[in-house]
Amino acid sequence: AQSVTQLDSQVPVFEEAPVELRCNYSSSVSVYLFWYVQYPNQGLQLLLKYLSGSTLVKGINGFEAEFNKSQTSFHLRKPSVHISDTAEYFCAVSLFGNEKLTFGTGTRLTIIP
Amino acid sequence: NAGVMQNPRHLVRRRGQEARLRCSPVKGHSHVYWYRQLPEEGLKFMVYLQKENIIDESGMPKERFSAEFPKEGPSILRIQQVVRGDSAAYFCASSPRTGGYNEQFFGPGTRLTVL
Numbered sequence: 300a301q302s303v304t305q306l307d308s309q310v311p312v313f314e315e316a317p318v319e320l321r322c323n324y325s326s327s328v329s330v331y332l333f334w335y336v337q338y339p340n341q342g343l344q345l346l347l348k349y350l351s352g353s354t355l356v357k358g359i360n361g362f363e364a365e366f367n368k369s370q371t372s373f374h375l376r377k378p379s380v381h382i383s384d385t386a387e388y389f390c391a392v393s394l395f396g397n398e399k400l401t402f403g404t405g406t407r408l409t410i411i412p
Numbered sequence: 413n414a415g416v417m418q419n420p421r422h423l424v425r426r427r428g429q430e431a432r433l434r435c436s437p438v439k440g441h442s443h444v445y446w447y448r449q450l451p452e453e454g455l456k457f458m459v460y461l462q463k464e465n466i467i468d469e470s471g472m473p474k475e476r477f478s479a480e481f482p483k484e485g486p487s488i489l490r491i492q493q494v495v496r497g498d499s500a501a502y503f504c505a506s507s508p509r510t511g512g513y514n515e516q517f518f519g520p521g522t523r524l525t526v527l
Binding site: 303305331335340341342343344345348350389398399400401402403404405 | 445455468471515518520521
């Protein structure tokens with residue numbers, strides 16, 4: 300069975316500073332990888348996904364992530380954060396041919412003005 | 413172009429009552445997933461349905477929980493005889509399932525509070 304680990308439950312960052320949110324996964328087979336964002340009292344919105352091909356994936360709102368197969372990681376980065384990036388971020392995986400998502404426990408990103 | 417709709421957005425029930433959560437998928441989507449988010453946790457898969465079929469219910473508690481997605485109308489997640497531990501946010505997602513990778517589109521969730 301696959302699993303996802305998000306080591307940082309909370310990450311405070313000053314506005315306009317860079318940020319990295321860490322995600323590691325475990326699976327015996329190939330997976331698809333995702334980052335979702337959840338704003339307060341809202342549903343999840345897909346930020347970006349890795350299906351195949353280039354290991355550097357660009358998403359919405361200036362976010363990007365890099366798939367590292369040897370380290371089984373899919374860390375999310377943004378070079379300069381904005382107050383509006385304050386939200387909960389979830390890393391998730393699914394298996395090829397099975398779209399059931401397995402989520403990490405989330406990282407709460409707080410932007411400090 | 414409406415997205416996934418869930419209602420009610422907030423639901424309060426007393427212990428022992430029934431909770432009925434509804435999910436209307438994106439128009440044209442024939443596959444629905446239900447996830448549960450307990451406080452301070454990530455989302456956990458519950459069940460995957462196609463119209464009139466349960467495809468995967470491996471995440472559903474064995475008792476009191478059931479789900480359906482009829483030919484007409486929304487998908488329903490039913491929780492009988494609710495207990496305090498059922499308090500959570502329940503999210504529905506839909507996908508078109510046309511082959512290859514199919515993105516799941518999430519609804520805003522129903523927040524269930526059991527008193």
